[in-house]
Amino acid sequence: GAVVSQHPSWVICKSGTSVKIECRSLDFQATTMFWYRQFPKQSLMLMATSNEGSKATYEQGVEKDKFLINHASLTLSTLTVTSAHPEDSSFYICSARAGAHNSPLHFGNGTRLTVT
Amino acid sequence: QKEVEQDPGPLSVPEGAIVSLNCTYSNSAFQYFMWYRQYSRKGPELLMYTYSSGNKEDGRFTAQVDKSSKYISLFIRDSQPSDSATYLCAMSLSGNTPLVFGKGTRLSVIA
Numbered sequence: 001g002a003v004v005s006q007h008p009s010w011v012i013c014k015s016g017t018s019v020k021i022e023c024r025s026l027d028f029q030a031t032t033m034f035w036y037r038q039f040p041k042q043s044l045m046l047m048a049t050s051n052e053g054s055k056a057t058y059e060q061g062v063e064k065d066k067f068l069i070n071h072a073s074l075t076l077s078t079l080t081v082t083s084a085h086p087e088d089s090s091f092y093i094c095s096a097r098a099g100a101h102n103s104p105l106h107f108g109n110g111t112r113l114t115v116t
Numbered sequence: 117q118k119e120v121e122q123d124p125g126p127l128s129v130p131e132g133a134i135v136s137l138n139c140t141y142s143n144s145a146f147q148y149f150m151w152y153r154q155y156s157r158k159g160p161e162l163l164m165y166t167y168s169s170g171n172k173e174d175g176r177f178t179a180q181v182d183k184s185s186k187y188i189s190l191f192i193r194d195s196q197p198s199d200s201a202t203y204l205c206a207m208s209l210s211g212n213t214p215l216v217f218g219k220g221t222r223l224s225v226i227a
Contacts, residue, residue: 004159041124042219043204043217043218043219043220044160044204044215046214046215049214091157093159093160095159104148104162104165105150105162105206105215106162107159107161109158109159110157110159112157
């Protein structure tokens with residue numbers, strides 16, 4: 001089946017530093033990828049839609065200058081958390097559709113970010 | 117009222133039991149309905165994907181959609197300890213619009 005790979009699976013960083021998370025579609029091309037955030041015992045909240053070759057679309061309340069998204073190729077999207085703060089500690093998950101526009105979303109295994 | 121309501125549980129059942137998981141929703145325009153399974157510290161894994169009303173079966177899993185009642189269900193037959201996870205329902209207006217997730221139901225199957 002379709003595989004979405006995410007790296008790293010966990011990262012600890014100091015307050016004020018930046019962290020980059022990679023999301024790759026391994027056996028398909030994805031013109032659109034989605035970035036979600038999940039707090040403990042909470043559901044997934046869509047942060048932004050990453051579009052290959054163009055600017056990402058951010059959900060209301062998500063700071064685009066803090067969460068930089070780059071989708072430079074059909075198989076790679078990156079999320080950079082800039083000037084991280086402890087409240088940015090969360091589980092970040094990317095997803096993509098493997099086929100037609102109405103095919104289901106497949107998710108990566110997530111990245112657990114802890115900001116100290 | 118939230119768009120998608122899902123009882124967070126936890127739900128604990130003995131091995132071999134039939135499990136029923138449910139979500140209700142308020143937006144009658146939702147057309148695509150999904151169930152995902154999420155193990156601790158992992159990303160969600162797609163279990164079932166249905167369009168509009170009806171039933172869909174895949175092995176021990178059956179998904180039901182009742183659009184008239186705005187109610188979807190996932191049944192797990194012959195539940196196994198390996199089924200212990202959080203089950204998330206999700207739905208979307210069309211095939212290319214963002215998913216709206218329920219909060220997830222934490223299930224424990226006891227051997």
